[in-house]
Amino acid sequence: MIEAKEFIETARNFGFDWYTGVPCSFLTPFINYVINDAQLTYISAANEGDAVAIASGATIAGKYAVVMMQNSGLGNAVNPLTSLNYIFRIPLLVICTLRGDVNLQDEPQHELMGQITDKLLETMTVPWEFFPTDAAQIEPVLQRATAYMQQERRPYALIMRKGTIAPHALTRSSIPKREDNSNPHIQQSFFRGNQEQRISRNQALARIVELINPENTVIIATTGYTGRELFASKDSANHLYMVGSMGCASSLGLGLSLARKDLKVVVIDGDGAALMRMGNFATIGTYGGANLIHILLDNEVHDSTGAQATVSSDISFAKIAEACGYGVTLSGDDPALLDILFTADTKTTPKFAHLKIRPGTLEKLPRPNLTPEAVLQRFVKYIEGVGRVGDAGTRGRGE
The missing domain is CATH 3.40.50.970 (Thiamin diphosphate (ThDP)-binding fold, Pyr/PP domains)
Structure with missing residues (x-):
């Protein structure tokens, strides 16, 4: 022992x-x-x-x-x-x-x-x-x-094995408390009501890319068509295309945002992925900071596997995010909510937007022509150039 x-x-x-x-x-x-x-x-x-x-x-x-x-x-x-x-x-x-x-x-x-x-x-x-x-x-x-x-x-x-570690008492609070509770919660809905007028995933991704500042912001795109369409729309070193681990984009984004608080992290999720790991909403709401933006593009189907319906049509992800502690929670089918999301200031809490989009994808949608390892190494070099660069950056990845 x-x-x-x-x-x-x-x-x-x-x-x-x-x-x-x-x-x-x-x-x-x-x-x-x-x-x-x-x-x-x-x-x-x-x-x-x-x-x-x-x-x-x-x-x-x-x-x-x-x-x-x-x-x-x-x-x-x-x-x-x-x-x-x-x-x-x-x-x-x-x-x-x-x-x-x-x-x-x-x-x-x-x-x-x-x-x-x-x-x-x-x-x-x-x-x-x-x-x-x-x-x-x-x-x-x-x-x-x-x-x-x-x-x-x-x-x-x-x-x-059991009994390996001797007892050690807990003397400190295990869950962080928000130091600043003065920020009013921002919740808005932007529904136009016509499903046929919903924008495509590609249009939503293009607008997100326009709204970010690439000098200090990275985008993590969930697996399936989201990552592939982001690659097709605009490949960039500040993009990370998740090709597996469905539902884990928001968790990975949380870890990155906490370890690099000088970096703005935008996670682009899907309805199927978010439903798979909804517990992470609570973790993000508890630990996440204002440098984390979580966007859920919801087309109500598992698009890349044959457009089988998800159960998201009657789910209010924005209310879930609000209950979990996000400071800004927007929902709707009007792409204008993306502009509001990126200009809202919560100071200490993460932001969330649930945007309804239409199903479907681009014709002849390509896959990234880089291996996942190459995408990650390019991404790592990019974030090392943002803000600080320290010895721990190379140690942590074993380079």
């Missing part, structure tokens, strides 16, 4: 100062220590997949990030680990607990995952070893992990 301090302080010496995840009782002392230290960042995610995406955004910004989860939630993380971190080559340190350990009597729901946790990581080509149980093991473990992350730019996992 080791003290949480022993691992976390050694990890800090390796550059790890950014943590996110979903709790497990095995991790409680570890999480408590991170929360208690104001110099460390801890983001409480709604689910493990969102935690992976949030940490990935921080890594892109130059941080060394740690994702913590119970192995029962490892299944939630499979999608981003395989279709985000693997293909874009984004390294993370994953700490996964071993519920259902064959050496322990545990709850029945953990039995199977306890048997396959190591095999699941191996199937995803994530190398792993057991979390250190002796202080002398900590530095060598972190040396192996960081060496792999720097060379391969992919995740490395530590499997933590």
Whole structure:
């Protein structure tokens, strides 16, 4: 058994100062220590997949990030680990607990995952070893992990058994409180009422590109036609085209915006993607700042898979965003709401717009002619040129 301090302080010496995840009782002392230290960042995610995406955004910004989860939630993380971190080559340190350990009597729901946790990581080509149980093991473990992350730019996992970390009390509030509650909430609707007059996705994307300042702003486009149409409309180094990890664009955008508060981050979401991971609305509303703009282009269908209907037609995403803590929540089918969104000032809270658009896409829609890895490396170089550039920028990505 080791003290949480022993691992976390050694990890800090390796550059790890950014943590996110979903709790497990095995991790409680570890999480408590991170929360208690104001110099460390801890983001409480709604689910493990969102935690992976949030940490990935921080890594892109130059941080060394740690994702913590119970192995029962490892299944939630499979999608981003395989279709985000693997293909874009984004390294993370994953700490996964071993519920259902064959050496322990545990709850029945953990039995199977306890048997396959190591095999699941191996199937995803994530190398792993057991979390250190002796202080002398900590530095060598972190040396192996960081060496792999720097060379391969992919995740490395530590499997933590029960009783590995000694108890550590929580002494600091685990959830941040908004320091400035004086900003009035801005909520407006802009419905013209004629579905046939709704603009296309391509028209909406073109207007968004016109409204941003490319000198300090990046755009993260969700998977499917959104990223492909943004590429077709205007390819740029400040664009990141998500080609997998459906629903994770907003999580990744949150992590990036928190790690680089000098950068304006625009996330362009879709109705299917937003429905898939609605828990991240609450995480963004709690942790997000005024440098994050979340735009949902809603055509009420899964367009890229055959236009099957989503359930978004009667869902008020703006009201959900308002209830979750966004400072500006706009909705409608009038593209003028985009102009209002970009001129509104919340000072401390993220902004949201739910724009209804029509289904359909461009004829002969191309795919990006760059690999996801190339897109990301171009994007990283771009944001390094915005504002500050520090040593952590290269360390965090293992370049």
